[in-house]
Amino acid sequence: MTAIPAPRSGGGRGGRRTNWEKWGWIYMRASGVLLIVLIFGHLFVNLMTGEGVSQISFGFVAGKLANPFWQWWDVAMLWLALIHGANGMRTLVNDYVSRPKVRAALKIALVGSTAALIVLGTLVVFTFDPCLGADEFPDLVLSICTA
Template structure:
């Protein structure tokens, strides 16, 4: 009669320990930390936009222009954009890893998710930091500017 020993559930798979960075662990930690930070950022964003001042009826082009004239709100909104996009992309990557059976399909889908996240982060950051509510326009188009912009 032979006896079989079952390893503890917390024993690493395989006989040799893996070396290097455990990306799954850091992804898991990132999801928890970014989720908590996002709660603060999103509820702060909603409070300022919907409850302070005149509420939702005050949100228009001028409101955004005024808000983004302050570097604090540019950083706030950019941080919210980056954390949300990376958080969502990491969540989608986890879903793909769980359900895509083919390694090739998994690689294609994760690559598409990564590309989408990078493009959206770049475009969103570009919008936040290049937004100008009073662009330079020819004199014949001055009527297109918001009322708070000085006439050319």
């Protein structure tokens, strides 16, 4: 007969272990609240202030991405949303994939794709140059590029 260790006893491996499911659950709730604030702040500034939706253009986005406050706002939104979504997908994989090798492969693919999107998105936000290509398309150059 196999003995089942008591809850919160460390899983029977002699010592404390990190409960990743608990921390994943806590992350989903905390990131969800932060994402609501970040997303509705983003929507309010883009759609309700100034000229509303008609103000959104390449120049508007370029102007926002030139401001460090909005860079960090967008990066926080990007990181939280991607990790939140990846954690949700991890939960689905754990719940519905029964074969261990397939489950492991899907989790590796999930971590890899999330990491790649985080790196690429962060690079785009912090290295965005609205004047890139101004020589090839002079009729599309923003006024800030000619100065």
